Amino acid sequence: MPDPERAQSVRPQAPRPPRESPLSSRVAAPLRLAAPRHPDVAVWRAATDADIDGIWQLRQDMGRVDHPNYLTARGAIAADFGYSHFHAEHDSLIGIDGNGRVVAVAMVMFPPRQVTLVRSLPIGGVHPELRGRGIGRQLLAWQLGRAKQQLASSNKMLPGWILAYADERSPQNARLLRLGGMHLSRYFLSLERLLSEPIAAVEPAPGIRLAPFTAQVSQAVHVARDDAFMDHWASQPMSDENWNAFVTGRWFRPDLSFVAFGTDDAGVEQVVGFVLSSANEDVWRTQGFTGGYVDLVGVTSAWRGRHIAQSLLAAHLSAGQALGYERSTLAVDSASPTGALGLYEGMGYAPTHRKLAFTLQY
Numbered sequence: 555m556p557d558p559e560r561a562q563s564v565r566p567q568a569p570r571p572p573r574e575s576p577l578s579s580r581v582a583a584p585l586r587l588a589a590p591r592h593p594d595v596a597v598w599r600a601a602t603d604a605d606i607d608g609i610w611q612l613r614q615d616m617g618r619v620d621h622p623n624y625l626t627a628r629g630a631i632a633a634d635f636g637y638s639h640f641h642a643e644h645d646s647l648i649g650i651d652g653n654g655r656v657v658a659v660a661m662v663m664f665p666p667r668q669v670t671l672v673r674s675l676p677i678g679g680v681h682p683e684l685r686g687r688g689i690g691r692q693l694l695a696w697q698l699g700r701a702k703q704q705l706a707s708s709n710k711m712l713p714g715w716i717l718a719y720a721d722e723r724s725p726q727n728a729r730l731l732r733l734g735g736m737h738l739s740r741y742f743l744s745l746e747r748l749l750s751e752p753i754a755a756v757e758p759a760p761g762i763r764l765a766p767f768t769a770q771v772s773q774a775v776h777v778a779r780d781d782a783f784m785d786h787w788a789s790q791p792m793s794d795e796n797w798n799a800f801v802t803g804r805w806f807r808p809d810l811s812f813v814a815f816g817t818d819d820a821g822v823e824q825v826v827g828f829v830l831s832s833a834n835e836d837v838w839r840t841q842g843f844t845g846g847y848v849d850l851v852g853v854t855s856a857w858r859g860r861h862i863a864q865s866l867l868a869a870h871l872s873a874g875q876a877l878g879y880e881r882s883t884l885a886v887d888s889a890s891p892t893g894a895l896g897l898y899e900g901m902g903y904a905p906t907h908r909k910l911a912f913t914l915q916y
Contacts, residue, residue: 576709577672580916583706584699590692594684595649595658601642606632608656609648612681619682620724623744623841623883627834633799639666645704647696649680649689657681658689660697664704667791669784672714674701685726694734698914705916716914717788721907728910736912740787741888743895745903749845749875749882753902756868758814759860762826764869767811771825772801775813778825782852787887788911800849805832809877810846812869814853814862826857829866833879846874848884858892867901885909 589598601609610628617625634640640663649658660678676697680689698716705714718736720727728738758764767775780791792800800806814827830850838844848870853862874882884903886894 574711576711577705577714577916578707578709581702581706581714583702587696587699587703589647590649590689590696592649592687592689592692594651594687595689596652597650598647599650600644601635601646601648601659601661603635603642605648605656606635609659612656612659612679615681616679618840620679620727621721623837624847625834625837625840627803627805627836629804633803634661634663636799637663637793637795639664639793639795645700647693649693655681657684658693660693660700662697662700662704665790665796666793668708668710668712669790670712671788671790672705672708672710672712673788673790674704674714674716676701676716676718679727690726690730691733694730698734701914714916715788718912720910720912722910723907728912731912736914738910739913740911742885742909742911743888743905744883744885744907744909745898746906747871747882747901747903749871749879751902753868753871753875755872756861756864758862758865761817762860762862762865763815763823764812764865765815767801767808767813767828767830769801771813772797774825775828775830778828778854779850779852781854782827785855785891787889788913801830803832805834807831807833807846810870810873812866812873814857814866816857816862825854827853827862827866829863829870831870843880845879845881845883846870848882851884863894863897864901867898871901 606628610626610631613626613631635642645662647660648656651657658680660676663675663677665673665675678693678697680693701716708714718731720731776792776797783789810831810833812829813825815823816826817823828850829848831846831848833846851863851866871882884898886898888895
């Protein structure tokens with residue numbers, strides 16, 4: 555089990571103040587990217603929509619080894635290919651073996667809506683059967699080159715980060731990121747809560763109303779999410795594309811998701827908090843239990859300190875218990891300035907493992 559005290563040992567790295575020069579003049583990026591060359595890979599090329607199934611199968615094979623409690627859904631990969639800010643011909647690379655199987659994948663996401671930070675996000679990996687042969691180092695070198703190109707394309711006077719994650723249960727991935735020159739910057743804890751244990755009702759402050767999430771309030775909840783997460787490490791506002799893909803996705807569960815409403819001094823009711831959840835039944839066998847996952851929970855900055863988050867989580871836990879689920883899971887920044895870790899532990903959640911966040915900062 556992760557040690558929360560140790561999780562605090564990495565000094566939090568927040569985006570620095572705006573720079574005096576644009577990213578385009580601060581990031582040295584390669585003009586061209588050379589595809590890797592390796593005897594175990596017959597073909598290297600950019601991915602297309604026709605490769606989604608092959609990439610998904612590879613991600614499943616990787617996930618069963620690296621983090622069997624969560625596996626990437628095919629719909630999430632398809633959504634990535636559908637985003638207007640992802641250009642597969644430039645932002646992806648796949649390796650195919652002699653049998654036509656996708657054995658390596660690199661995707662470098664470049665999210666829009668860059669308010670205080672410009673981020674480039676490399677994701678991907680190598681099939682477990684082919685690890686330890688140097689393919690991963692070549693793949694990461696290509697990703698970092700593409701990430702630098704993305705950052706260098708921006709003329710914004712903002713910090714620029716290349717940001718990648720590695721599950722602690724797969725130490726080879728963390729070693730690879732370190733070899734690539736990236737620095738460990740943050741720990742994120744995964745937590746679980748048994749639903750067989752009693753769930754105490756939590757009443758929010760007077761004037762706060764809870765209701766199930768519906769499509770009619772989706773836009774208002776999106777606005778609240780962006781407000782609530784602006785002081786979270788490395789967070790930026792979500793694009794409409796990303797938001798809609800999430801709340802209309804196959805695994806999103808409105809029956810496990812709740813919204814808090816408050817009335818301001820002018821008598822206008824507004825969204826002030828939310829808990830949004832999913833339930834991917836495909837991972838229940840590999841993770842060893844049934845349950846829902848809390849993807850997002852937050853309270854807008856002006857409404858904190860009124861037990862809103864606790865009341866939302868209590869509603870989520872009670873809904874999962876009513877469905878007969880065994881556990882609720884979530885992830886939290888171990889050094890969150892909002893005190894989220896203590897809040898979750900107070901609600902009965904306990905740490906199980908960690909994810910490590912690595913950065914290159916400009």
